[in-house]
Amino acid sequence: MNFRRLTALLAIVAAGTLVVIVAFLMIYAWPAVRLNGLGFLWQNTWNLGSLYADPITFHGQQILPGAHYGILFLIVGTLLSTLIALLIAVPVGVGSAMFLAEGVPHFLRSWVSFFVELLAAIPSVVYGLWGYVVVIPFLGHHVFPFMVKWLGFIPFFGGPSGSGYGLLTAGFVLFLMIVPLITATLRDALVSQPVFLREGAVALGASRFETLRTVLLPATRRVLIGSSILATGRALGETMAVLMVSGNALNYLPGNIYTPISTMASFIVSQLDSALEDPTGMAVRSLAEVALVLCVISIIVNGFARVLLYYEGRQTKAA
Amino acid sequence: MSLTSVTAAQIGAGGSALRRRLFDYLGWGLCGLAFFLLGSATVWILVVVFLRGLSALTPAVLTQVTVGYGGGLLNAIEGTVVLAVGGILLAIPPGLAAGIYLSEFGQGRLAPVIRFLVDVLVGVPSIVIGYFGYVTMVVDLGWQFSVAAGSVALAIIALPYICRTSEMALRQVPRNMREGAYALGAGDGRVALGICVPMALPAILTGILLALAIAVGETAPLIYTAGWSNYLWTGHLIKEPIGYLTYAIWAFITEPFSGAHALAYAAAFFVTLFVLLISIFARLALDENMFWRRRNRR
Numbered sequence: 001m002n003f004r005r006l007t008a009l010l011a012i013v014a015a016g017t018l019v020v021i022v023a024f025l026m027i028y029a030w031p032a033v034r035l036n037g038l039g040f041l042w043q044n045t046w047n048l049g050s051l052y053a054d055p056i057t058f059h060g061q062q063i064l065p066g067a068h069y070g071i072l073f074l075i076v077g078t079l080l081s082t083l084i085a086l087l088i089a090v091p092v093g094v095g096s097a098m099f100l101a102e103g104v105p106h107f108l109r110s111w112v113s114f115f116v117e118l119l120a121a122i123p124s125v126v127y128g129l130w131g132y133v134v135v136i137p138f139l140g141h142h143v144f145p146f147m148v149k150w151l152g153f154i155p156f157f158g159g160p161s162g163s164g165y166g167l168l169t170a171g172f173v174l175f176l177m178i179v180p181l182i183t184a185t186l187r188d189a190l191v192s193q194p195v196f197l198r199e200g201a202v203a204l205g206a207s208r209f210e211t212l213r214t215v216l217l218p219a220t221r222r223v224l225i226g227s228s229i230l231a232t233g234r235a236l237g238e239t240m241a242v243l244m245v246s247g248n249a250l251n252y253l254p255g256n257i258y259t260p261i262s263t264m265a266s267f268i269v270s271q272l273d274s275a276l277e278d279p280t281g282m283a284v285r286s287l288a289e290v291a292l293v294l295c296v297i298s299i300i301v302n303g304f305a306r307v308l309l310y311y312e313g314r315q316t317k318a319a
Numbered sequence: 320m321s322l323t324s325v326t327a328a329q330i331g332a333g334g335s336a337l338r339r340r341l342f343d344y345l346g347w348g349l350c351g352l353a354f355f356l357l358g359s360a361t362v363w364i365l366v367v368v369f370l371r372g373l374s375a376l377t378p379a380v381l382t383q384v385t386v387g388y389g390g391g392l393l394n395a396i397e398g399t400v401v402l403a404v405g406g407i408l409l410a411i412p413p414g415l416a417a418g419i420y421l422s423e424f425g426q427g428r429l430a431p432v433i434r435f436l437v438d439v440l441v442g443v444p445s446i447v448i449g450y451f452g453y454v455t456m457v458v459d460l461g462w463q464f465s466v467a468a469g470s471v472a473l474a475i476i477a478l479p480y481i482c483r484t485s486e487m488a489l490r491q492v493p494r495n496m497r498e499g500a501y502a503l504g505a506g507d508g509r510v511a512l513g514i515c516v517p518m519a520l521p522a523i524l525t526g527i528l529l530a531l532a533i534a535v536g537e538t539a540p541l542i543y544t545a546g547w548s549n550y551l552w553t554g555h556l557i558k559e560p561i562g563y564l565t566y567a568i569w570a571f572i573t574e575p576f577s578g579a580h581a582l583a584y585a586a587a588f589f590v591t592l593f594v595l596l597i598s599i600f601a602r603l604a605l606d607e608n609m610f611w612r613r614r615n616r617r
Binding site: 002003004006007008010011012013014015016017018019021024025028091092093094095096098099100103110111114115116118119121122123124125126127128129130132133134176179180183204207208209210213230233234236237238239240243244265268269272287288291294295298299301302303306 | 326339340342343346347349350351352353354356357358360361363364365367368371412413414416417419420421423424425429432433435436437438439440441442443444445446447448449450451453454455475478479482506507508511532535536537538539542543565568569572573583584587590591594595598602
């Protein structure tokens with residue numbers, strides 16, 4: 001075999017990993033997919049059934065009596081925590097990218113940016129540690145009661161402020177984890193905009209900030225959208241940090257932004273031990289179905305972002 | 320394609336000078352605030368981890384294995400090294416080869432598909448890869464919690480990073496180097512491995528180091544593939560669970576004992592320090608690389 005073919009083969013192996021992951025999860029989860037049907041996605045019960053009873057046969061599958069699997073609360077928890085993270089991360093990411101691109105002296109830019117991008121290098125579990133030890137007591141004792149008092153009139157901001165574990169805490173930690181992605185990508189895009197755009201704006205009498213806001217920022221719109229979607233993908237799949245700060249709620253939907261939640265990713269970690277208690281194996285297969293749903297969602301989100309950024313890259317090159 | 324079209328009025332050049340200046344200050348203020356928020360979060364996290372981690376460091380942490388919720392982290396440090404190095408070593412051959420293919424030979428229809436799949440693989444949540452490893456290797460292959468299963472899971476995480484950073488690095492090699500080598504009669508393999516890879520080696524190694532940092536910091540893919548063990552590794556690749564630092568952070572901080580907390584802080588200190596050092600080193604290497612390129616262009 002010649003060298004070219006060999007590298008092509010290994011490249012196919014590398015890329016094929018993704019296909020293999022999806023295929024094996026699907027094969028393993030298939031009995032659960034058939035048993036749970038579409039109700040899996042919009043029912044709100046995760047119940048292993050009676051662990052001490054004899055398994056019964058239901059639709060040709062061995063399951064425990066009373067077993068029922070529905071993950072609506074996971075989907076809602078995942079989407080809401082990601083939404084909160086994104087709502088904070090986009091404005092803060094844009095602001096800091098603008099600051100880093102135009103507000104910092106040239107020779108300092110690389111290192112000052114590096115300092116912010118370190119947020120992306122810190123491991124998820126260290127965020128979890130920090131969130132668990134520092135953020136939760138701080139938010140739970142000082143910030144959330146304050147927010148209930150002064151912002152309680154806004155829907156979902158009122159009500160019991162909880163202990164600090166919950167939706168908003170998870171959203172806040174996720175925000176810090178995804179924001180460097182937006183900041184770094186957008187800063188690079190802003191810096192690499194053609195000089196004639198700046199010159200044109202300055203010739204029209206724009207100040208430095210006006211140039212940035214009315215000319216450079218709109219020109220990088222698609223990069224912002226693409227990187228925000230990539231950031232969404234990362235937030236959807238974050239596991240350890242969310243596991244440690246979300247409160248790991250089971251089977252209920254959040255009533256306000258302080259309520260404990262679970263996400264699909266953190267649920268897989270927190271529930272495998274108890275799922276293994278199920279002698280029929282259906283609970284483990286249903287968890288595989290959760291992983292499959294999560295995997296498919298992240299493939300769609302990431303694929304969409306990549307296509308978008310790919311076209312943006314092509315157009316920038318053409319321009 | 321028209322990039323943007325704006326009029327002087329949209330830019331704000333028509334407004335009163337005072338209002339425009341106020342808006343400028345307000346805008347810069349908000350942007351600075353956003354930056355300050357992120358910067359202070361970085362400092363806050365690092366200070367918490369380093370202060371608490373340093374105060375938890377004792378000689379025992381480095382010399383003893385974990386006993387219950389006390390003792391040391393020697394087993395976890397060893398395990399992290401074994402798993403991360405194993406994962407990276409497994410990921411280098413396909414990752415580098417895929418990078419070479421994409422950069423050197425990827426003109427056909429196959430390359431965009433591979434690039435797309437690899438990019439999407441970066442975005443697959445690490446817990447999904449962990450569960451995939453659990454289902455296939457731990458259960459189906461009967462490896463149980465083991466070094467082999469954990470390393471393969473980490474290799475899948477590291478693979479796309481190594482592939483894409485190698486491709487980027489190889490693309491920086493000037494075209495005339497390849498042309499010269501081909502003109503002298505070198506084959507594909509000779510040009511790629513003898514000319515391009517050595518020239519791009521600093522950048523490729525930087526990418527591998529960054530992938531190593533990611534592997535060291537991962538938890539989710541290991542929980543159900545590597546398991547946890549209080550003992551030192553005896554060298555079995557399968558059917559022997561192994562400890563690692565990130566597990567100690569997660570599992571010990573939630574225990575109600577101060578000894579367990581100290582171990583969690585110490586573990587967080589080691590992991591964060593390692594990741595931080597690699598990040599700084601990579602940034603320095605990158606800057607030097609850019610300097611090198613600039614000098615050569617002149």
